[in-house]
Amino acid sequence: MVVELMKEAKCIVIFTGAGMSTESGLPDFRSDQGVWQTESPARVASINALNEKSEQFFKFYRTRVQGVRGHKPHKGHHILAKWQAAGIVDTIITQNVDGFHTAANSSDVLELHGTLGKVHCQNCQKEYDNIMYEKRAYYCECGGVLRPSVILFGELLDDGVITQAVKKSESADLFIVLGSSLTVSPANQFPLLAYKYGAKLVIVNEEETPYDHIASSVIRNEKIGDFLARIDNELND
Ligand code: APR
Numbered sequence: 001m002v003v004e005l006m007k008e009a010k011c012i013v014i015f016t017g018a019g020m021s022t023e024s025g026l027p028d029f030r031s032d033q034g035v036w037q038t039e040s041p042a043r044v045a046s047i048n049a050l051n052e053k054s055e056q057f058f059k060f061y062r063t064r065v066q067g068v069r070g071h072k073p074h075k076g077h078h079i080l081a082k083w084q085a086a087g088i089v090d091t092i093i094t095q096n097v098d099g100f101h102t103a104a105n106s107s108d109v110l111e112l113h114g115t116l117g118k119v120h121c122q123n124c125q126k127e128y129d130n131i132m133y134e135k136r137a138y139y140c141e142c143g144g145v146l147r148p149s150v151i152l153f154g155e156l157l158d159d160g161v162i163t164q165a166v167k168k169s170e171s172a173d174l175f176i177v178l179g180s181s182l183t184v185s186p187a188n189q190f191p192l193l194a195y196k197y198g199a200k201l202v203i204v205n206e207e208e209t210p211y212d213h214i215a216s217s218v219i220r221n222e223k224i225g226d227f228l229a230r231i232d233n234e235l236n237d
Pocket of ligand 1: 113204
């Protein structure tokens with residue numbers, strides 16, 4: 001079913017969430033082992049937590065920076081990059097901040113929630129490598145606080161990225177969701193927008209999502225890495 005849809009499609013957009021990176025060893029957020037089972041976003045990942053320069057904020061993001069520095073893309077990321085290079089996939093829109101799609105050589109990835117790859121000064125905007133957090137160096141030369149270049153809870157997404165993601169979602173005729181609970185707005189509006197503009201939806205996710213009922217295909221009992229490897233084989237048959 002999915003291979004047929006991919007062969008018929010003229011513009012395939014891939015939309016990934018944290019479930020895309022669990023097979024790289026990074027936890028997702030809302031499944032049983034998810035980050036939010038033991039942490040509260042408001043306490044550790046919000047603009048308020050940053051403004052209070054809370055130890056919890058620094059500790060939480062130091063752990064996440066160490067996570068992305070200590071892990072790498074898996075076979076699924078590389079298959080998506082191969083499909084994009086071959087012109088099979090047009091664009092990857094991701095909620096993930098691990099940079100693994102780019103690290104796997106995907107191009108022009110739309111990172112809705114920014115990236116842990118860099119930190120920048122909240123005061124003067126100067127950018128630094130994320131190793132600063134590894135070293136517990138949390139302040140800029142100007143005295144301002146350094147924060148990961150991610151969208152914190154309570155912050156708006158980048159206008160440029162949103163505009164691009166809207167354009168791509170509206171032009172997709174096949175929109176494939178990989179590893180997202182589709183519960184966080186506005187990111188979860190992109191699959192809906194694509195559907196409203198006539199795209200078929202495919203959802204690969206171990207748990208139910210609010211959009212399963214409008215999907216042409218829902219794959220629940222296959223890990224994303226295995227799914228992508230199987231489809232890659234079928235495309236080459
Ligand atoms: N294969 C298939 N599905 C998987 C896999 C896997 N290997 N691993 C996890 N999943 C599924 C989980 O069952 C879960 O439903 O991926 C989904 C991930 O959902 P969330 O943890 O909610 O992550 P996501 O949808 O990306 O969260 C969106 O919330 O906390 C914010 O900014 C954060 O970008 C994040 C946003």
